[in-house]
Amino acid sequence: MRGVRAGEAAEGAQTSASLQERTYLQLRDMILRGQVRPGERLLEAEVVRAFGISRSPARLALARLCEGGLLEELPGRGYRVAGAAESDGAGLAVLDPVDLSAPRQWERMYEEVEQELFVRTLFGSVRLNELRLAEHFGVSRTVTRDLLARMHGVGLVAKDSAGHWIAEKMTPDRIRHLYELRCLLEPAALRHAAPLVPETALEAMRARILSTRADKPISSARFDEVETDLHITLLSHCPNAEILRALKRTHLLFGPTRYLFDPLLGIPIRLIVAALDEHLAIIELLRDGKAEAAARALETHLQDAVERWLGRFESTTRGQPLAFPSYLRPADPLPA
Numbered sequence: 001m002r003g004v005r006a007g008e009a010a011e012g013a014q015t016s017a018s019l020q021e022r023t024y025l026q027l028r029d030m031i032l033r034g035q036v037r038p039g040e041r042l043l044e045a046e047v048v049r050a051f052g053i054s055r056s057p058a059r060l061a062l063a064r065l066c067e068g069g070l071l072e073e074l075p076g077r078g079y080r081v082a083g084a085a086e087s088d089g090a091g092l093a094v095l096d097p098v099d100l101s102a103p104r105q106w107e108r109m110y111e112e113v114e115q116e117l118f119v120r121t122l123f124g125s126v127r128l129n130e131l132r133l134a135e136h137f138g139v140s141r142t143v144t145r146d147l148l149a150r151m152h153g154v155g156l157v158a159k160d161s162a163g164h165w166i167a168e169k170m171t172p173d174r175i176r177h178l179y180e181l182r183c184l185l186e187p188a189a190l191r192h193a194a195p196l197v198p199e200t201a202l203e204a205m206r207a208r209i210l211s212t213r214a215d216k217p218i219s220s221a222r223f224d225e226v227e228t229d230l231h232i233t234l235l236s237h238c239p240n241a242e243i244l245r246a247l248k249r250t251h252l253l254f255g256p257t258r259y260l261f262d263p264l265l266g267i268p269i270r271l272i273v274a275a276l277d278e279h280l281a282i283i284e285l286l287r288d289g290k291a292e293a294a295a296r297a298l299e300t301h302l303q304d305a306v307e308r309w310l311g312r313f314e315s316t317t318r319g320q321p322l323a324f325p326s327y328l329r330p331a332d333p334l335p336a
Helices: 002-032 044-051 055-067 105-120 130-137 141-153 172-196 199-214 220-237 241-248 251-259 269-287 291-318
Strands: 071-074 078-081 126-128 165-167 328-330
Touching (some): 002 044, 002 055, 002 220, 044 055, 055 071, 055 078, 055 199, 105 141, 105 328, 130 141, 172 220, 172 241, 172 291, 199 220, 199 269, 220 251, 251 291, 269 291
Antiparallel strands (some): 071 078, 126 328
16 A cells, blocks of 8 residues: 555656646746736736646746746745836736646647758758648647747748748858847847846856756757756846847747757757857856856857857758658748
8 A cells, every 4th residue: 555655646746746847838938928028927826727736836836937037026926027017017917728737739749840840941941731730740720820820939930922831941141140130139138137137047047057068968958948048038137128029030040959969950069068168157257247248258159159050051961852741842932
C-alpha cells in the first residue's frame, strides 16, 4: 500500500510541476504578446479562475514571472505587469478562459511546421496550403488558421497579393537587414529598460545562463530561454512601446535557436558557448549599474550574431534538395 501511495504522490508531483510550467508559459506568452498590458494588475485569483487550476501552480508561476522581471509583486495587491503603462488608467487584467489540461491543437503542430519552414526558407520561399496543412495533421481549418495567425504575428509567414500564405526566403541580405534593425533598436531599448529591471530578474537571468552553459550537451530549449531573457523579457521593460513594436518584426530570427542540433539549422557548439558568454557579460554589466557599457556590449553581440546566423547558409550549399511535405511547395518571394 505504501508503494502505491508513493507512486501516486510522485505522479501527482509530476502533474503539478507540468501544470505550473504550462501556467507560467501561458502567462509569459500573454504578457509578451501584449494580451496583458504593462501597468495592469494581475491577481492570483484571476489566474485560478481563468485557467481552472488551484492556487499552488498559479502562485508558483506568478513568482517565476517575478523572478524573470515580467511581473512586480505588490504586497497585498497582487502583481503588476512590468513596463510603462500605455495609459494612466491601467487597471485589473481580465484573462480569457484557458484550458491547460492539454496543449491546444495548434500548439502540438507548431514546432514541426516551424522547423520545416526554417529549414526550407534557407533554400527558397515556400507557400503553405491551408487545406493540405489541415489534412496532414488531421485538424480543422480553424486550427490551421490559429497556427498561421500565430506565425504571422512573429513575421514567419505573410500573405501575398493573391491571399496565399508565404514564408519568405531567408537570404543573407534579409538576415543582415533584420540584424541592422536590431543593432539600432535593441541597445536603445536596453538603455531605457536598464533602470526599470528588478535586480532579482537580473540574478535569475544570470543563473540561467550559467546553468545552460554547464549543460552537457547544451539544451536547445534552455538556450532559447536565455535568448528570450535578454532580447525579449529584459527589453520588455523599455517604456517606448514603438521601439518594442518595431522589434517584433525581428523575432523570427530566434526560431532556429530551438533546433541547435538540426543538421541545417544548427551551428557549432563553440559559437553557442561564445554567445552565452556574451549574454553573461551584458547581464553582469547591468548588475553593476553600467547601462551604457551594457548597451554597447549588446550591439557588439548582435554584430557577432549576424555571422553566426549566416553560417547556416554554408550548410545549405552542401545540402541535397529536400522533399516537401504535402502542405508546402516552392513559391515566388514576396515583392519588396
